[in-house]
Amino acid sequence: MTVKNSSNQRKPNALDWAESSWLRWIHVALWTWINPILTIGHKQQLTEDDLFEVSSNDECNHLLNRLETIWQKNIHMDTWK
Numbered sequence: 276m277t278v279k280n281s282s283n284q285r286k287p288n289a290l291d292w293a294e295s296s297w298l299r300w301i302h303v304a305l306w307t308w309i310n311p312i313l314t315i316g317h318k319q320q321l322t323e324d325d326l327f328e329v330s331s332n333d334e335c336n337h338l339l340n341r342l343e344t345i346w347q348k349n350i351h352m353d354t355w356k
Contacts, residue, residue, distance in 0.1 A: 308327075315325050331337060 312321070312326065315321060
């Protein structure tokens with residue numbers, strides 16, 4: 276079955292942007308990361324052990340420390356008086 280719009284032309288592929296662009300690498304990296312998770316999730320219910328470890332840069336404690344440092348610098352700005 277061919278899907279056509281009102282001008283009798285086929286709709287463009289939604290992923291054409293990824294084929295000839297640096298964004299393709301983002302798409303490939305995301306798919307490489309998520310595909311194993313989707314495969315396991317299709318066969319069984321996912322558990323915490325099925326998922327990857329969180330990077331230390333993305334852990335909540337690390338991000339909270341960064342936020343507090345930036346927050347303290349901004350509290351003393353003249354615009355907050």
